[in-house]
Amino acid sequence: QVQLVESGGGLVKPGGSLRLSCAASGFTFSDYYINWIRQAPGKGLEWVSYISGSSRYTDYADSVKGRFTISRDNARNSLYLQLNSLRAEDTAVYFCARRTDATVSSPLDYWGQGTLVTVSS
């Protein structure tokens, strides 16, 4: 069955860095776009970034552009999100989620359980 498992979250000081991972199984990882979505405590969902199956296409929300970098290793069935210059407002649960296809408005059919990033001094 399809599984996505995030890891790497934790407590980090403002200005610090963190690398999140998402381990995928149960499907041909390289065939799918994967998104990162985050949810601040008690708040709604916010799209963060996506990457195509071949890594050719990536994009970011304006709120993280220039600070976060998405990447993947298809040989390891793994997705990554490098978080730099972290701010208090980046505190959130970060979910990785699979897109059903490459169309711009395709839905997210499988989600991981999330990993919590807390930015605080």
Add this chain to the structure above:
Amino acid sequence: QSVLTQPPSVSGAPGQRVTISCTGSSSNIGAGYDVHWYQQLPGTAPKLLIFSNSNRPSGVPDRFSGSKSGTSASLAISGLQADDEADYYCQSYDSSLSGSWVFGGGTQLTVL
């Protein structure tokens, strides 16, 4: 402030029908982009509930239905059950924004 507007909360008694609206604009829903709905039970990850405006993934009961018209979409839940109590989010694409994946602010459903 979310690009897609949802009511913060709705409620209904068991067995009743409730609807949740998702209002967008000419650069997202009104531009013809699909709307998807997600259900988030307390303490869990979101789950795809309705895709491409009105389609249910395998395993989602037909008590859940979706529709889209103009710049808005709606999620209807009939025969309310206690375990429908959750947060519901609409999602689409916006051509006027960088990156452009947009979510509604979420609607908390309370089953009375």
